[in-house]
Amino acid sequence: MDLDGDGNRDILSGSYSRMTGSMAGLFQVLWGQSGRTFKKAAELNGTDGQPLIIPVTSKPGEGDDWTNNICTRPFAVDWDGDGHLDLVVGNFPGTFYLFKGEGRGKFAPLPEELKTVDDAPLKVEGNHSDPFVIDWDGDGDLDILSGSGHGGVQIALNGAAAGKPPRLAQFETLIKAGSEHAFGNVLKEADIKSPSGSLRIWVADYNGDGKLDVFAGDMVHLVSPAGKLTQQQFEQKLADWNKELEKASEEMRVDANKANEKIQKLYAQRSEFMNEDMTGFVWLYLQK
Numbered sequence: 001m002d003l004d005g006d007g008n009r010d011i012l013s014g015s016y017s018r019m020t021g022s023m024a025g026l027f028q029v030l031w032g033q034s035g036r037t038f039k040k041a042a043e044l045n046g047t048d049g050q051p052l053i054i055p056v057t058s059k060p061g062e063g064d065d066w067t068n069n070i071c072t073r074p075f076a077v078d079w080d081g082d083g084h085l086d087l088v089v090g091n092f093p094g095t096f097y098l099f100k101g102e103g104r105g106k107f108a109p110l111p112e113e114l115k116t117v118d119d120a121p122l123k124v125e126g127n128h129s130d131p132f133v134i135d136w137d138g139d140g141d142l143d144i145l146s147g148s149g150h151g152g153v154q155i156a157l158n159g160a161a162a163g164k165p166p167r168l169a170q171f172e173t174l175i176k177a178g179s180e181h182a183f184g185n186v187l188k189e190a191d192i193k194s195p196s197g198s199l200r201i202w203v204a205d206y207n208g209d210g211k212l213d214v215f216a217g218d219m220v221h222l223v224s225p226a227g228k229l230t231q232q233q234f235e236q237k238l239a240d241w242n243k244e245l246e247k248a249s250e251e252m253r254v255d256a257n258k259a260n261e262k263i264q265k266l267y268a269q270r271s272e273f274m275n276e277d278m279t280g281f282v283w284l285y286l287q288k
Helices: 231-253 256-272
Strands: 011-013 028-030 073-077 086-090 096-099 101-103 130-134 143-147 153-156 172-175 200-204 213-217 220-225 274-279 282-285
Touching: 011 073, 073 130, 086 130, 130 200, 143 200, 172 213, 220 231, 231 256, 231 274, 256 274
Parallel strands: none
Antiparallel strands: 011 028, 073 086, 086 096, 130 143, 143 153, 153 172, 200 213, 213 282, 220 274
16 A cells, blocks of 8 residues: 555554553554665654544543544545545444545544444444445445454445445445354364454455455454363352452543553463463455
């Protein structure tokens, strides 16, 4: 992707942060340069010189919009057909925002929330919207596909003709979510038969048959009892740990920083009774 039009490919990424009240949701860019090398990663700023970020009005743990600017993923595309790359952005609640491009890698500082033809916020079922913008149905306009935290792939079809302002339907299921794996249950790689949650997608014609296929990367938490713990001992220790985590989470509304310190300590203690492997797999869906 050549974000600034200088002939060199650039790399753009969103960011993730635990809900600690710290600045999150910034976009990082590695500007390409000659020799297929890249400059050091830098925050992507708007035309006001400030980092691009979805604005919120409420503090962590309060209000309705305080998670709108975390877990963001940007997708660069000429959304409005003016010849400039824009950013279609997902986030934790599962909604979408548009930062309009002004050319040469510059973007308007304030985004607009994407809405459907019914003027409702465009939103995936679940959370963690993951936009991939492409003409999926071959009718000349741009549709949005998305993974989600709950797994599966969803699609919002564009009912506008080519070159017309987008008219998006609400999301519907394209690929059903796989089996859910409750946290704490013993889970081995051999038990994985379908994609898990936190699905992130890429769309391309993998096998050259003229049809778009879907790559899906997931996140899975492999778990087994640590040491010589029996299953019963493991389950008791996990239950006790969950109670302490629930208490710390309740304190988040009172003192986010103090509560976060407790949560970090609790997560560090898990290795005393649990072997964990936070990993993921890549799955390929070939379109029929």
